[in-house]
Amino acid sequence: MSSQPQSASSSLSIPSYLHADDLGPWGNYLRQVDRVAPYLGPLSRWLETLKRPKRILIVDVPIELDNGTVAHFEGYRVQHNVSRGPGKGGVRYHQDVTLSEVMALSAWMSVKNAAVNVPYGGAKGGIRVDPRALSRGELERVTRRYTSEIGIIIGPNTDIPAPDVNTNEQVMAWMMDTYSMNQGQTATGVVTGKPIALGGSLGRREATGRGVFVVGCEAARRTGLAIEGSRIAVQGFGNVGGIAARLFQEAGAKVVAAQDHTGSLYKSTGIDVPALLEHVQKTGGVAGFAGADTLANEEFWTIETDILIPAALENQITEKNAEKIRTKIIVEGANGPTTTAADDILHDKGVLVIPDVVANAGGVTVSYFEWVQDFSSFFWTEHEINERLERVMREAFTAVWQVASEQQVSMRTAAFIVACKRILMARELRGLYP
Numbered sequence: 079m080s081s082q083p084q085s086a087s088s089s090l091s092i093p094s095y096l097h098a099d100d101l102g103p104w105g106n107y108l109r110q111v112d113r114v115a116p117y118l119g120p121l122s123r124w125l126e127t128l129k130r131p132k133r134i135l136i137v138d139v140p141i142e143l144d145n146g147t148v149a150h151f152e153g154y155r156v157q158h159n160v161s162r163g164p165g166k167g168g169v170r171y172h173q174d175v176t177l178s179e180v181m182a183l184s185a186w187m188s189v190k191n192a193a194v195n196v197p198y199g200g201a202k203g204g205i206r207v208d209p210r211a212l213s214r215g216e217l218e219r220v221t222r223r224y225t226s227e228i229g230i231i232i233g234p235n236t237d238i239p240a241p242d243v244n245t246n247e248q249v250m251a252w253m254m255d256t257y258s259m260n261q262g263q264t265a266t267g268v269v270t271g272k273p274i275a276l277g278g279s280l281g282r283r284e285a286t287g288r289g290v291f292v293v294g295c296e297a298a299r300r301t302g303l304a305i306e307g308s309r310i311a312v313q314g315f316g317n318v319g320g321i322a323a324r325l326f327q328e329a330g331a332k333v334v335a336a337q338d339h340t341g342s343l344y345k346s347t348g349i350d351v352p353a354l355l356e357h358v359q360k361t362g363g364v365a366g367f368a369g370a371d372t373l374a375n376e377e378f379w380t381i382e383t384d385i386l387i388p389a390a391l392e393n394q395i396t397e398k399n400a401e402k403i404r405t406k407i408i409v410e411g412a413n414g415p416t417t418t419a420a421d422d423i424l425h426d427k428g429v430l431v432i433p434d435v436v437a438n439a440g441g442v443t444v445s446y447f448e449w450v451q452d453f454s455s456f457f458w459t460e461h462e463i464n465e466r467l468e469r470v471m472r473e474a475f476t477a478v479w480q481v482a483s484e485q486q487v488s489m490r491t492a493a494f495i496v497a498c499k500r501i502l503m504a505r506e507l508r509g510l511y512p
């Protein structure tokens with residue numbers, strides 16, 4: 079085998095079940111891996127490992143709808159890499175979920191878990207379903223059937239799902255119950271992000287947004303930006319974006335723009351975040367909020383800010399809008415919000431991008447705390463959790479910042495260098511089986 083890394087377009091790197099000319103998010107991930115290849119030294123002989131998910135399960139999820147008809151949904155669980163520990167990653171419910179997307183998300187979980195040094199591999203799951211179109215009963219049936227179908231590869235010691243877009247504590251409770259019923263014993267450690275009453279962790283719900291806030295403050299501190307009075311824009315006002323917005327506002331920043339799937343808002347003096355969160359809770363989106371002006375969606379990206387937080391979906395910052403972005407720091411709350419082409423444009427413009435694999439790792443970090451607490455049946459205080467979370471996030475940020483300065487690379491490439499070295503070192507030490 080050649081020691082040269084394969085390029086994203088190499089046929090060796092592209093499994094037959096994907097189309098080489100339309101790789102989707104997986105293609106974006108492959109390009110990111112290619113960028114790190116020159117920095118891996120002798121470990122680059124294992125690079126192809128990162129370009130091949132270890133295991134992919136595609137399942138049919140049939141349920142009876144409330145009107146008596148039967149509907150079928152496509153479900154996935156991808157375990158990208160388990161060299162450093164069991165698979166770990168969320169489950170996404172979205173009508174546009176694809177295999178390529180779940181593959182990329184699972185790979186970013188491998189990188190993220192290694193970047194913050196929690197003892198997990200990377201995995202991800204998804205169902206191609208619009209949960210908003212389902213009743214609560216239908217949602218429960220979809221969740222239970224999906225959990226049962228992927229039950230053959232998940233488990234507290236093998237692969238531990240968690241919430242992602244459009245899934246929440248209730249969905250995790252149903253997943254935990256379904257897995258437990260099939261096992262004949264309660265297995266709280268099979269999922270994280272559970273309700274507190276079922277072995278969930280204090281601080282988990284806020285953890286990703288809190289982590290975004292912590293690394294945002296670190297990035298600001300190192301670039302001489304004061305958070306007090308700074309202008310923030312947030313795309314996605316859900317779990318991640320909503321919490322991050324609230325914490326930045328509490329620290330004295332102004333959230334001047336917000337966007338979600340229902341529309342965009344602007345207020346130069348700062349939106350009242352708790353009021354907007356209440357509005358979103360009641361109406362399902364930011365649209366119609368009386369406390370700010372409505373903004374055309376494409377204008378959202380042109381608003382002048384100090385920190386921009388994409389916290390919705392992937393591929394939001396592309397070569398089409400990157401040029402127009404006027405901000406100093408981008409903190410990626412979402413997974414994969416920036417394409418590689420956009421990354422280059424932002425780099426040339428001098429925008430500091432704190433990559434998803436570091437910026438949104440707060441969620442998986444507290445998921446790790448939850449899993450440890452479940453195993454020991456001993457629960458920590460919220461203060462202990464937040465303190466440990468902040469320490470993990472700061473340490474990860476500092477390690478990546480150092481590599482970025484030493485190697486003169488972007489924070490994303492630096493995070494990939496740190497993480498891929500850890501994954502491939504584990505691969506090398508374990509050796510190839512048989």
Ligand SMILES: NC(=O)c1ccc[n+]([C@@H]2O[C@H](COP(=O)([O-])OP(=O)(O)OC[C@H]3O[C@@H](n4cnc5c(N)ncnc54)[C@H](O)[C@@H]3O)[C@@H](O)[C@H]2O)c1
Binds near residue numbers: 319442
């Ligand atoms: N929840 C976590 O712990 C966690 C952890 C790490 C990463 N993430 C990532 O953060 C992102 C958001 O996750 P979440 O848990 O906050 O989900 P969520 O479902 O709570 O919120 C998603 C938000 O994105 C918005 N959105 C959806 N489509 C949009 C569009 N086309 N344009 C603008 N906004 C749109 C929705 O309106 C909503 O406000 C995802 O990329 C997810 O993978 C989440």
